Amino acid sequence: MATVIHDEETRRDPRRWWALGALVASMLVLGFDMTILNVALPTMARDLGASIGQQQWMADAYVVVFASLMLPAGLLGDRFGRRRMLIAGLTVFLAGSLAGALVSEVTPVIVARAVMGVGGALVMPLALAVLPSLFEPDERTKAVGAVSAASALGLPLGPIIGGWLLDHFWWGSVFLINVPMAAIGITACVFLMPETRDPASPKVDAVSTALTAAGLGVLIYAIIEAPDRGWGDPLVLGLFTAAAVLLALLVVRERSAARPMLDLSLLGRRGFLLNTLAATLVMFVLSGLMFVLPQYLQAVLGHDAFATGVRMLPMMGGLLIAARGAAPVVARFGPRAVISSGLVVLAFAAFLGSRTTVHDGYGFTALWLSVAGVGFGFAVVPAMDAALGALPRDRAGSGSGLMMTVRQVGGAVGIALLGSLLASTYADRLDTSALPHAAAGTAADSVVGAHVIADRLGDRALAASADAAYLHGMDLVLLVSGVAALVTALGAAALLPRPEAGRSPRGESPGMAEAPENVRQ
Template sequence: MATVTHDNEERRDPRRWWALGALIASMLVLGFDSTILNVALPTMARELGASTGQQQWMADAYVVVFASLMLPAGLLGDRFGRRRMLIAGLAVFFAGSLAGSLAGDATSVIAARAVMGVGAALVMPLALAVLPSLFAPDERTKAVGAVSAASALGMPLGPIVGGWLLDHFWWGSVFLINLPMVAIGVTAGVFLLPETCDPSSPKVDAVSTALTAAGLGSLIYAIIEAPSRGWGDPLILGLLAASGILLTLLVLRERRSVRPMLDLALLARRDLLLNTLAATLVMFVLSGLMFVLPQYLQAVRGHDAFATGVRMLPMMGGLLIAARGTAPVVARFGPRPVISAGLTVLAFGAFLGSRTSVHDGYGFTALWLSLVGLGFGFVVVPAMDAALGALPTDRAGSGTGLVSTVRQVGSAIGIAVFGSLLAGAYTDRLDTSALPHGAARAASDSVVGAHVVADRLGDRALAASANTAFLHGMNLVLLVSGIAALVSALLAAALLPRRESARTRAEKNPAMARAPEDVRQ
C-alpha cells in the first residue's frame, strides 16, 4: 500500500499548487470586485457627476450580467474546454477592468462593469470545475476550500484596498488593481492547467440565456428608474410588464426542456427551495446595505475613502466570526434554529441602525454593523450548506449553478430596491427651494452632488438638509431590511425542514450515537 501511495504521489503534477495559487489570485479579484466599487462610488459620483441611479447601475451592471450568464458560461466550459473558457473569462475581465480604469464618464464605467460581469461569469464556475483535474480526492477538499476562501476574503479586503487606492491614486485605480492579478491567472492557465471537457453536457440555450438577461435587466432598470420617473410612468409599467412576460416565458421553456439549462424542477424540493431563499434574502439585504453605507460614511460623516473602508470592517468582522463558529453550532442544534436566530440578529442590527441620527458617533454605527455581519454569517453559511446538501448527486452541477444564480439575482435586486428606496426618500426630504434649477437638480441626484453644490455656493443649510435627508433614506432602508429579516426569521422557524442535531439523536438513541458514522447515515 505504501508503494502505491508513493507511485500516486509521483504521478501528481508538482505544478498543481502553483496553478492553485493562480486560481486563488483570480478568485480574490472577483471577491474584491463585489465590494471594492462600493467605497469608490461617492468619489466617482463627485468626479463623474453620477446620479444615484447611475451609481446603482455601476454596481448592478456587473451583478446582472454575472447572474444572467453564470449557467451558460459553465456549460460552455463543459462543452468546449474548461481551461480554454476560464482563460477567455480572465481575458474578458482584464479588458473590462482596463476599460473601466480609462473611462471618462458614468456611462462608460457602467459598460465596463458589464464586460467585467461577462468575464466573472466564466471565471467563477470554471475555477472550481478545473480542480478535480488537478487534485486527487484526498487533496481536493483543501483546494476547493482555498479557492472558496479567496472569494470570501476579497469581500472584507475590498473596502480597505479600495480606500487606500483612492487616497493615493485616482478612482480608476480600483479597476487597475485587477490587471496584474488577472494576468497571473491567465499565465497560469496557459502553462499550468490541464484541459478538461464534458461533450455530453447540455447545449447552451441561447434563447433561455437571452430571456434571463432581458427579463432581469428590464426588472432592475424599472426599479432603478422608478424614483425619478414615478411608478406610474408608462416606461416603468411597460418594463415591469415586459420583465414578467420574459421571465414567465423562461420558466415555461425550461420546464418543457428535456435537459434544461436552468433546472427549475430542483426548486420543487422544499428543503432546497427554502434554504436557497434564506441565503438569497441575506444577500439581498447585504448588497443594499453595502451600497448605502459608504455614502453615509463619506458624504455625511466626512471620512475619506480609506477611513470608510476601515469603518466597514465591523460588519465583515461579524460575518467572519459567524462563518467560523457556525459549524459547531449547527452540529449541536441543527440548521433551522441557527438560520432563524441569525435572521433575528440581522433584524435587530438593522432596527438598531435605523435609529442612527446625524449626531451619533461611529461607536453606535460599529455596534449595529457588527450585529448585521454576525446575523448574516449565521444565516448564509448553514443555509447554503443545507441547500447544496439537498441536491441529488447526479444533479449537483446544475443545482449549484441554480443556487448561485438565484443568490446573484438577490444581490442585484437588493442594490436596485434599496438604492431606489434611498433615492426616493432623499429627494422627498431634501430642501432645494432656494436653489436655481441646475443646482437643485444636481443636489437632488445624490447626497454627494448636494455637498458639491453646497461647497461651491457656501450653503451650509443645503449640506445640513442633504445629511438629514440622506439619514432619513438610510434609516428607511434599514427599517425595511429589519422587517424583511424578522418576517423571514419567523417563516424559517415555521417552514424550514427539521433536521435533528447529533446531540439530539444521541439523546434519543444512545446506541446510534456509538455506532460508526456510515451506519448512522
C-alpha cells in the first residue's frame, strides 16, 4: 500500500491547479523534444558537418537513454519520493538542454541529448504518478487527461516550434527553449507539490539497469556503424555479439529475481506480447519516417525549417484523429480487426510513399503522410490498450512500464536501422567521381553536405545526383517499412485473440478509458 505524505487540505488546495499547469508544461516539452530535433537535423548537419550516422546518434542518444532508464527511474520515485525525483529529473533535463544550446561540436551535442534522456526518463513516469496526491478521484480523470494531452500535443508541435526557432535563431535555440519551461516545472514542484512514495516497490537493480543501457547502446552503435564498415566487418559482428550477450544476461538475471525490475514473465501472456509487438512495430516505422522526412523536405524540396515543420503536420494530424476515434471502432469490430486494418493502411501509405520521385511536389507527400497517420493511429491505440487489457489489474503497472520501454526501444532501433539503410543506399548511389577526396567525403556523409558542396562549386550535377540518391534511399526505407507493416498485419490477423477475448461485456476494450495516457507515453 502506497504511503502518501499529504493531508486532505493539500488535495483541495487551489494551488494544485498551478502544479498541474507545471506538469502540463513539463510533459509538453518532453512531447515536442521527441520530434523537435528531427527538423533541426539538416541545419545541424550543415553547421556542424554531421554525417548521417552522427545525426542518427543525435536523435537516438535521447531515446536509448530514455528507454533504458524509464523503469528504474519510476522505482526510484516510488522508494525515495516522487516529488524529489521529479525535481531531480527536471533539473537534469534543464542542465542537458542548456549544455546542448552552448556546445558547438557533434559529440558534445550527443552527450547533451543523452543527459536530457536521463531527465526525461525521470519526468515521464512520475508526472502521472504524483497526480493521486494532488487530486481526488472526481478531479483526477480531468488531470490525467490534461497531462496526457500535453504529451500528445507536443509531438506535432515539435517540428513547427523547431522550424520557427531555426528560421529566427541558431540551431541551439531548439535546446534553449526547454530551459524556462523546465525551470517553471522545478519551481512549481518545490512550492506546490506534496511528497509521495511507495516503500513496498521493488528495489532498483543497478546491474540490470547497466545491462539494459549497455546492451541497447551497443546494439544501436552496431546498426549505425554497419553501413560505413560493412555488415560483415569484425567490429560490427563483435558489437552485435556483445549486445546479444548483454541482453541475454539481462533476461537471465531478471527471470531469476524474486521481485524483478523488468517483469519479463508478462511476455508469456500471448495477448500482451503480440499487441506490444504490434505497437512497437508502429513506433519503429514512425521513428524511421520522422528521421528521413525532414531532410527530404528541406534539402530536396528546398523548404526552410519552419515550412518543413508545417509540412509534417498531415501525418501527426492523421495520427491524432485516428487515436481519438479508435475507441468506438474497436467497440464495434474488436481490437484484432482494427489493429490489422490500421497496419494494412500504414503499409499502403508506405508503399505509396515509396513511389516518390524527384519530380513530385509536396502534394503527393501530404497525401501519403495523411494516410500513414491514420494507419498509425488505428494500429497503435488499440494495440496498446489490448496489451494492457490482457493483464491482471495487479500487474497493470509493471506491464505498462515494460510496454513503454519496449516501444521506446522500437523507436530507437527504427532510427538506427532505417537510417543506416538510407545512409548506405545514398552513399552507393551518389556520383562523386568529379570531386576532390575531401569534398567527396562531405557530400557522401549527407544530402545536406552534398548541397553545401554543390552550392560552393556551382555543381548542379552534384545536387541532382544527391537528390536522386536520397530519394532512392528514402523510397527503399518506405518500401521496407511497408513490407514490415504488412507482415505484422497478417500476423496480427492470424495470431491476436478473437474480438470476444479482448472485449469487456459492455463491448468495450478493457482499458480503453486509459488509452490516452497509455498511448502517449
